[in-house]
Amino acid sequence: xxxxxxxxxxxxxxxxxxxxxxxxxxxxxxxxxxxxxxxxxxxxxxxxxxxxxxxxxxxxxxxxxxxxxxxxxxxxxxxxxxxxxxxxxxxxxxxxxxxxxxxxxxxxxxxxxxxxxxxxxxxxxxxxxxxxxxxxxxxxxxxxxxxxxxxxxxxxxxxxxxxxxxxxxxxxxxxxxxxxxxxxxxxxxxxxxxxxxxxxxxxxxxxxxxxxxxxxxxxxxxxxxxxxxxxxxxxxxxxxxxxxxxxxxxxxxxxxxxxxxxxxxxxxxxxxxxxxxxxxxxxxxxxxxxxxxxxxxxxxxxxxxxxxxxxxxxxxxxxxxxxxxxxxxxxxxxxxxxxxxxxxxxxxxxxxxxxxxxxxxxxxxxxxxxxxxxxxxxxxxxxxxxxxxxxxxxxxxxxxxxxxxxxxxxxx
Ligand SMILES: *Cc1c(COP(=O)(O)O)cnc(C)c1O
Numbered sequence: 001x002x003x004x005x006x007x008x009x010x011x012x013x014x015x016x017x018x019x020x021x022x023x024x025x026x027x028x029x030x031x032x033x034x035x036x037x038x039x040x041x042x043x044x045x046x047x048x049x050x051x052x053x054x055x056x057x058x059x060x061x062x063x064x065x066x067x068x069x070x071x072x073x074x075x076x077x078x079x080x081x082x083x084x085x086x087x088x089x090x091x092x093x094x095x096x097x098x099x100x101x102x103x104x105x106x107x108x109x110x111x112x113x114x115x116x117x118x119x120x121x122x123x124x125x126x127x128x129x130x131x132x133x134x135x136x137x138x139x140x141x142x143x144x145x146x147x148x149x150x151x152x153x154x155x156x157x158x159x160x161x162x163x164x165x166x167x168x169x170x171x172x173x174x175x176x177x178x179x180x181x182x183x184x185x186x187x188x189x190x191x192x193x194x195x196x197x198x199x200x201x202x203x204x205x206x207x208x209x210x211x212x213x214x215x216x217x218x219x220x221x222x223x224x225x226x227x228x229x230x231x232x233x234x235x236x237x238x239x240x241x242x243x244x245x246x247x248x249x250x251x252x253x254x255x256x257x258x259x260x261x262x263x264x265x266x267x268x269x270x271x272x273x274x275x276x277x278x279x280x281x282x283x284x285x286x287x288x289x290x291x292x293x294x295x296x297x298x299x300x301x302x303x304x305x306x307x308x309x310x311x312x313x314x315x316x317x318x319x320x321x322x323x324x325x326x327x328x329x330x331x332x333x334x335x336x337x338x339x340x341x342x343x344x345x346x347x348x349x350x351x352x353x354x355x356x357x358x359x360x361x362x363x364x365x366x367x368x369x370x371x372x373x374x375x376x377x378x379x380x381x382x383x384x385x386x387x388x389x390x391x392x393x394x395x396x397x398x399x400x401x402x403x404x405x406x407x408x409x410x411x412x
Contacts, residue, residue: 044071068383077304096299115280118294120234121151122261128273133196148205207377208348239263242320243344268301328395358405
């Protein structure tokens with residue numbers, strides 16, 4: 001590596017991280033703001049920064065590193081595939097791609113006729129779903145307030161937050177946002193000109209906010225009644241995050257389209273659009289494509305990720321450690337933490353005051369990566385391999401972190 005990656009100068013005041021961050025600011029577009037740390041290495045649920053400090057990674061690359069960092073099965077599968085056949089384009093088929101499509105159809109218990117389209121990111125998977133919806137010939141597509149479906153223009157049209165949308169208008173037309181969790185509003189908006197209803201079972205980016213019980217089933221009922229598609233965005237919720245392979249299955253609903261990305265490749269970029277039954281016929285030959293889609297290395301990464309989740313019974317680990325983490329955060333975090341939303345290892349600590357950013361900063365200084373997903377919600381989305389001891393170490397630290405992040409509030 002040292003031959004191709006220049007090392008940082010000796011550092012600013014002996015801190016290599018600062019030298020790297022200075023170079024970042026001079027070379028990388030500032031779309032993400034100032035990076036919190038400069039990371040150089042990871043192993044299991046831990047990462048290290050360029051100054052040698054260790055962090056327990058309770059965010060996992062935003063709900064993505066399902067197997068943590070540098071998992072030997074994943075690195076082995078990726079290395080072996082790259083050394084065998086790395087990329088061929090979709091003019092050709094490869095074993096990893098076909099095996100992964102079959103595996104996803106199987107895990108989703110998809111009916112006959114279902115098919116998979118592979119993409120490279122969550123936004124791109126939702127673009128694919130959007131194009132499937134357009135092919136119904138109907139103009140309207142319904143999404144929810146608080147929704148996050150990605151940043152490309154089609155996905156952005158489905159994303160709700162004005163600050164993300166407004167700088168890029170006009171966006172592709174026909175998207176409407178309905179009040180969150182309001183079945184009556186959905187029934188009122190529904191008509192035979194609706195192509196699709198697009199939903200997250202739990203909205204990750206608006207604070208790990210679950211749809212009310214019954215909403216998903218009601219959405220299935222009204223979309224079926226009007227011949228519209230039900231699209232479930234499982235980009236963040238899928239691949240074991242909730243302690244089930246997919247978040248929607250617990251609700252007893254069979255959708256028409258499911259999109260997957262974040263956790264699917266265990267950190268290697270890959271996404272999938274799974275179209276169920278007749279919905280799989282809407283995109284015809286030549287109507288969609290992407291050069292990297294279903295690339296053998298990315299497909300091998302996804303197969304390895306799914307294999308380890310099954311082999312090591314990580315869904316049971318997610319349920320057990322997740323329940324313990326939830327209870328611990330609720331008990332140790334009171335009274336600032338008023339509730340914990342989410343399922344499995346995907347939790348939103350709801351705060352009584354908008355101090356999430358301060359709490360996340362205090363956590364980082366103490367060696368824990370968490371995410372202030374909204375001003376009053378701290379999101380935890382650790383690797384699915386998180387151990388009880390690791391969860392407990394965060395819970396044990398939490399009272400002091402809360403103390404630090406609230407003590408000088410009055411002064412502010
Ligand atoms: C992250 C996310 C996306 C966008 O995925 P990218 O890979 O960042 O494009 C879409 N939908 C949901 C629910 C997400 O959490």
